[in-house]
Amino acid sequence: MANIKLSANKLDELREVCKSFNNEKGELINVLHKAQGIFGYLPAEVQEVIAKELNVSVAHVYGVVTFYSFFTMLPKGEHPVSICLGTACYVRGAEKVIEEFKRILNINVGETTPDGKFSLACLRCVGACGLAPVVLVGEKVFGRVAPDGVKDIIAEYAK
Amino acid sequence: MHILVCGGTGCHASESESLLSHLKAIVADKGLDKEIQVIATGCFGFCEKGPIVKIMPDNTFYTQVTPADAREIIEEHIIKGRKVNRLLYQDPENKEHIADSKHMGFYKKQIRIALRNCGFIDPENIDEYISRDGYEALAKCLTEMTPQQVIEEMKKSGLRGRGGGGFSTGLKWEITSKSVSDVKYVVCNADEGDPGAFMDRSILEGDPHSVIEAMAICGYCIGASIGLVYIRAEYPLAIDRLKTAIAQAREYGLLGNGILGTDFAFDIELRYGAGAFVCGEETALIHSMEGLRGEPTVKPPFPSVSGYFEKPTNVNNVETFANVPVIINKGAAWFASIGTEKSKGTKVFALAGKINNVGLIEVPMGTTLREVIYEIGGGIKDGKKFKAVQTGGPSGGCLTEKHLDSPIDYDNLIAAGSMMGSGGMIVMDEDDCMVSIAKFYLDFTVEESCGKCAPCRIGNKRLYEILDKLTKGNGTREDIDRLRNLSQVIKDTALCGLGQTSPNPVLSTIENFWDEYIEHVTDKKCRSGQCKALLQYVIEAENCVGCTACARNCPVNAISGERKGVHVIDQTTCIKCGACLEKCKFNAVFIK
Numbered sequence: 001m002a003n004i005k006l007s008a009n010k011l012d013e014l015r016e017v018c019k020s021f022n023n024e025k026g027e028l029i030n031v032l033h034k035a036q037g038i039f040g041y042l043p044a045e046v047q048e049v050i051a052k053e054l055n056v057s058v059a060h061v062y063g064v065v066t067f068y069s070f071f072t073m074l075p076k077g078e079h080p081v082s083i084c085l086g087t088a089c090y091v092r093g094a095e096k097v098i099e100e101f102k103r104i105l106n107i108n109v110g111e112t113t114p115d116g117k118f119s120l121a122c123l124r125c126v127g128a129c130g131l132a133p134v135v136l137v138g139e140k141v142f143g144r145v146a147p148d149g150v151k152d153i154i155a156e157y158a159k
Numbered sequence: 160m161h162i163l164v165c166g167g168t169g170c171h172a173s174e175s176e177s178l179l180s181h182l183k184a185i186v187a188d189k190g191l192d193k194e195i196q197v198i199a200t201g202c203f204g205f206c207e208k209g210p211i212v213k214i215m216p217d218n219t220f221y222t223q224v225t226p227a228d229a230r231e232i233i234e235e236h237i238i239k240g241r242k243v244n245r246l247l248y249q250d251p252e253n254k255e256h257i258a259d260s261k262h263m264g265f266y267k268k269q270i271r272i273a274l275r276n277c278g279f280i281d282p283e284n285i286d287e288y289i290s291r292d293g294y295e296a297l298a299k300c301l302t303e304m305t306p307q308q309v310i311e312e313m314k315k316s317g318l319r320g321r322g323g324g325g326f327s328t329g330l331k332w333e334i335t336s337k338s339v340s341d342v343k344y345v346v347c348n349a350d351e352g353d354p355g356a357f358m359d360r361s362i363l364e365g366d367p368h369s370v371i372e373a374m375a376i377c378g379y380c381i382g383a384s385i386g387l388v389y390i391r392a393e394y395p396l397a398i399d400r401l402k403t404a405i406a407q408a409r410e411y412g413l414l415g416n417g418i419l420g421t422d423f424a425f426d427i428e429l430r431y432g433a434g435a436f437v438c439g440e441e442t443a444l445i446h447s448m449e450g451l452r453g454e455p456t457v458k459p460p461f462p463s464v465s466g467y468f469e470k471p472t473n474v475n476n477v478e479t480f481a482n483v484p485v486i487i488n489k490g491a492a493w494f495a496s497i498g499t500e501k502s503k504g505t506k507v508f509a510l511a512g513k514i515n516n517v518g519l520i521e522v523p524m525g526t527t528l529r530e531v532i533y534e535i536g537g538g539i540k541d542g543k544k545f546k547a548v549q550t551g552g553p554s555g556g557c558l559t560e561k562h563l564d565s566p567i568d569y570d571n572l573i574a575a576g577s578m579m580g581s582g583g584m585i586v587m588d589e590d591d592c593m594v595s596i597a598k599f600y601l602d603f604t605v606e607e608s609c610g611k612c613a614p615c616r617i618g619n620k621r622l623y624e625i626l627d628k629l630t631k632g633n634g635t636r637e638d639i640d641r642l643r644n645l646s647q648v649i650k651d652t653a654l655c656g657l658g659q660t661s662p663n664p665v666l667s668t669i670e671n672f673w674d675e676y677i678e679h680v681t682d683k684k685c686r687s688g689q690c691k692a693l694l695q696y697v698i699e700a701e702n703c704v705g706c707t708a709c710a711r712n713c714p715v716n717a718i719s720g721e722r723k724g725v726h727v728i729d730q731t732t733c734i735k736c737g738a739c740l741e742k743c744k745f746n747a748v749f750i751k
Binding site: 025026027028029030032033063064067068069070071085086087088090091092123124125126127128129130131132134139141142143 | 394
C-alpha cells in the first residue's frame with residue numbers, strides 16, 4: 001500500500017521509539033504521537049512499521065490513526081494554518097475567516113498549497129476564547145482575526 | 160512586593176511572555192530583584208482584557224499590558240508608588256478607573272475554590288503551592304484519617320462530578336474502594352473537548368499541584384498506587400506545567416514510595432489524547448488509554464468495577480479533583496454550606512461569545528444566569544440584545560430570557576432543557592440564527608460521533624441534513640416534526656452520553672425559538688440574516704440615483720439599469736455576496 005521510501009536512519013529512529021515503549025501494543029497512541037513528530041505525518045509505510053514492531057495488524061493501526069483527528073496521513077504545509085471552529089469563535093465570525101483563507105490560498109480545508117507553503121485545517125477550541133476568532137499558524141496564535149486581516153497573516157509567512 | 164503576570168494560553172498568545180522578560184530585565188536593571196519578584200502565574204480569568212498584570216499586595220489590576228508598558232509600571236508604580244492610571248481597568252458604565260481588583264464587577268460575585276490558586280502562584284514552583292496550604296490535605300488524610308473517613312467526608316461535602324455527569328464524587332470513590340483487586344487506577348479526565356470550554360486547561364496551567372494532590376488522596380481512599388492523567392495533546396502548555404509539577408512532587412517525596420513517611424505509594428503518568436470528543440466519555444477514555452480507538456462500551460460494568468485493563472478505575476474530571484484538597488482542609492460542612500440544596504460548592508464557567516467580559520469565572524451554585532451574564536460578564540457586546548445562552552456544549556441546550564433568573568445548578572439546568580456539562584457558557588445576541596446554531600452543534604456531533612452505534616452515526620447525520628435544508632430555505636413544516644421525532648429516538652437508543660445528548664441543541668432551540676423555525680420554513684426568512692440563502696438584496700427605487708456603482712461591482716452581472724435610472728437586482732442570478740450593499744453610497748441597497 002505504500003510506495004514512499006523512508007530513509008534508513010528515520011526508520012531506525014522509529015524502531016527506537018517503539019522500543020522505548022517496550023513494543024507494548026497499549027502504547028500505540030503514544031508511539032503514533034512520537035512518529036508524527038518525526039515524520040510530520042503518518043504515511044502507510046510508517047504505520048506498517050509500527051504494526052510490525054508492536055505486533056498488531058496494520059488494520060488496527062490504521063483504525064486508530066483515522067479515528068483521531070490529531071493524526072494525519074497527509075503531509076502538512078510548511079506553515080500549517082488552523083482556524084478554530086469552537087463555538088465562541090463560530091459566533092464571533094470564524095466562518096468568514098475560513099472563507100477568506102480559502103479564497104486567498106485557493107485551497108479547501110484539508111488541502112495544501114501546490115508550493116507546499118500553507119495547509120488549511122479547522123480545529124475545535126484551543127481555549128483562547130477571549131481572543132475569538134482565533135487562528136493558529138504553526139504554534140503561533142493570532143487572536144481577534146477579522147476577514148480583512150487574513151491577507152496580512154498570509155503575507156507574514158509568504159516571504 | 161510581587162508582580163504577577165498572566166501566563167495562561169490567552170495572554171500567552173498576546174505576548175505575555177515578552178512582557179514578562181521585559182519586566183524581569185527592568186527590575187534587574189534597577190537593582191530591585193531582591194525586593195521585587197516577577198512571577199508568571201496561571202489564568203486570572205479576565206481573558207477579555209489580557210495580558211493581565213497584577214501587583215501584590217495592593218491588588219492593583221492592570222489590563223491589556225504590552226511589553227512597551229513594562230518600564231512605566233516599574234518606574235512609576237514600583238519605584239514612585241504612583242499607579243499607572245491608563246492601564247487600570249475602566250468601569251464600562253461610569254468610566255472610572257478601578258485600582259483594586261476586588262471592586263471590579265467581574266470579581267465581586269465570584270467565590271474561587273477550584274481556581275483558588277490560579278493567578279496567585281507560580282504554577283512551576285511547588286513551594287508557592289505549599290505556602291498556600293498545599294499538600295496539607297494529603298498529609299492530613301495519610302496521617303490522621305482512614306480511607307473510609309476521607310470518603311465519608313467527601314460524601315458529606317456533597318461534591319458532584321464537574322465533568323458534566325454530576326455523580327456524587329464520594330460515592331464513586333466508595334464504590335471503587337469496595338471493588339476487590341490487586342491493582343486499581345485513579346484517572347484524571349483532562350480531555351476537555353467541549354468547544355468553547357477551557358476550565359480544565361486553566362486549572363492545569365495555573366494550579367497543577369492541586370490536581371496531583373487530589374489524585375493522591377483518591378489513590379489513598381480507593382487503594383490505588385497509580386494515577387493516570389488523560390490530557391489533550393492540543394494543550395501543550397498544560398502538559399508542560401503538569402510534567403514540571405509531577406517532577407517536583409516526586410523530588411519532595413509527595414509522589415513515589417513512602418509518601419510523607421507513611422507506607423503509602425502513589426505515582427502519576429500522563430496519557431495523551433489525540434483529538435476525539437467522545438473520549439470525554441469515561442469508557443471511551445479508558446479504551447483510548449489502552450491504545451485503542453476511543454469507542455465507548457455499555458455500562459455496566461462501570462469503570463469502578465472494571466476499567467483500565469479491566470481493573471477497577473476511578474475517573475474524575477480536573478475541576479472535581481481541584482475541589483478535593485480544600486474540602487479536606489476546610490471540612491465538608493464548610494463546603495456544603497455553599498451552593499443549593501442538591502448542588503454544593505461552586506462551578507467554574509468559561510464565559511465566551513457575544514459578551515463583554517470573556518473569561519473564566521467561578522460562582523457558587525445557585526447564582527442566576529442574569530448575575531453571571533450582566534454583573535460578571537458585563538452584559539452583551541456592542542449594546543446588542545441578549546438572545547440566548549448555550550450551556551453544556553454540544554450536549555446542552557440554549558436558554559433564553561425567561562431562564563435568566565433561575566438559579567444555576569445541575570437539576571435546574573436539566574429541568575430547563577439544557578445541562579451543566581463541563582461549564583462552557585456561550586452567549587448569543589440578536590445576530591445569531593438559532594437554526595444555524597443547532598446546525599453548528601450537529602455538524603460537530605456528526606464529525607465527532609465514533610460511529611459505533613447506528614442512532615448516533617446515522618441519526619445525527621439525518622438531523623444535520625434536515626437542519627441544513629431549513630437554513631437553505633427548502634424546509635417544510637413536516638421537517639420540524641421529523642426533527643423532533645428523530646431527536647427523541649436518538650436520545651432513547653444511543654449507546655453513550657454523546658449520542659444520548661446530541662439532539663439537545665435541536666430540541667431546546669425548537670422549544671425556545673419555535674417562531675424562528677416556523678419563519679425558516681413558511682416565510683423562508685431568517686431574521687438574523689445569517690442564513691444566506693434566505694436573504695434577498697433589493698434596491699429601493701426611491702433612493703437609487705443610478706450611479707451604476709452596484710452594477711459595476713456585481714461579480715455575476717445580476718444588476719441591470721440605465722445610468723441615472725433605477726437599478727434592479729435579478730434574484731435568480733444574485734449570489735448574495737453583498738458587494739452592492741457595500742458599494743452603494745445612497746443607502747439604496749437593503750436586505751429583505
